[in-house]
Amino acid sequence: MCQLLGMNANTPTDLVFSFTGFARRAEEHKDGFGIAFFEGAGARLFVDAQSASVSPVAQMVRSYPIRSGHVIAHIRKATQGEVRLENTHPFVRELWGRYWVFAHNGNLVDFHPVLHGAFRPVGATDSERAFCWLMQELAKAHARMPAVPELTATLAELVPRVARHGTFNFMLSQGDALWAHCSTKLHYVERRHPFGHARLQDEDMSVDFATVTTPDDRVAVVVTEPLTQDERWTSMQPGELKVFVDGRAVD
């Protein structure tokens, strides 16, 4: 199984601390990694078919504090599709003049939707097929970009049609919101004032968030397995679709 990491913040925030812990897990998930950062409407995508534990691209991401309000990262253990760059998450498409970023953890069985629209997979993964289908159906449902609650309502109708084919933990963002769907396992934490101290589960590294934040900052981090000790992580329920805006979960 792969692992997912997402971040949503109300002010551009660097992910060096969380990505460092997350990338440690790449030793067991060595079939590539990818990370996408939104900066305004623009997105940077760094992908590598090498493991995040050795990739020079991952090394750069760990050492270069790119500040972003919306991040999705993925480390891959291949289940479907060869270890090739075009099978590496996250995937990016443009819809309604915005970039959409998607990463998936899980395995979909017998999922071969009709893709008659403008979104076709480049690689051979079930994940990219699911993303293309979601994009196609969103494009059918709305002529232009709707507000976040409407998008959430449409996704809530679409997602179960994919999820019944297997395990469909995913993260999706268009740079305004982060959607996280839990099929089997996802956890999130909301960091806000007063900020505390956290220690990474996977590495001997800790941070005092109070020293790197202002009282107005809010950051939500969503991940397959909790990244830190000393913080209260909420376990998402199977079938739950959660949307994060400005660093907090909204209903």
Added chain:
Amino acid sequence: MCQLLGMNANTPTDLVFSFTGFARRAEEHKDGFGIAFFEGAGARLFVDAQSASVSPVAQMVRSYPIRSGHVIAHIRKATQGEVRLENTHPFVRELWGRYWVFAHNGNLVDFHPVLHGAFRPVGATDSERAFCWLMQELAKAHARMPAVPELTATLAELVPRVARHGTFNFMLSQGDALWAHCSTKLHYVERRHPFGHARLQDEDMSVDFATVTTPDDRVAVVVTEPLTQDERWTSMQPGELKVFVDGRAVD
């Protein structure tokens, strides 16, 4: 004006030498840079709104020999659109299940085509508008990916409709071929056996290609201004559309 660099090779080749010379020019073109590498059908895109002369991302590209058959790079001096990530070339879209990469040098005046299809600009540049229009019209002209000569014929009909709005030097690739259109200035060199020695124009650095190639290798490099001394660069003519496949110009 911006500067463009493209490479097309019959075997995955690293671009460290050429990119080093090209990135030197970023001191005068400091409004961002981007570079896209195809690896099979997959594409890696590195973009940064910082200058290539200081960007940690450009530093990584210079030191990490990513081997690719098709590369498009761009250093930007903004004419239209703010210095923002979403205005940074190259741009990427998916069409017919393949990624398409586009970068433009020049300025288009009064170019506001009707974009009714599946391709919309995310940023505010004339360049991305032109790319979206080309993608839309290619999608209308062909139901699925045609062979390279057919694509070239369609592009040859479409490109003058954009080029009459101003300066439209561009490079385009879908990972099988590299198209280069010259409006005012583009040069190319075809490197093949017997490989010689070349010295960068912009930096005290030279390479003996014979030591890093095999006799079967063929590499074409297309660039705004010749990168090396000691090599024979061909100057493209205004209005010329050239396509490169397997490291050579094809008619």
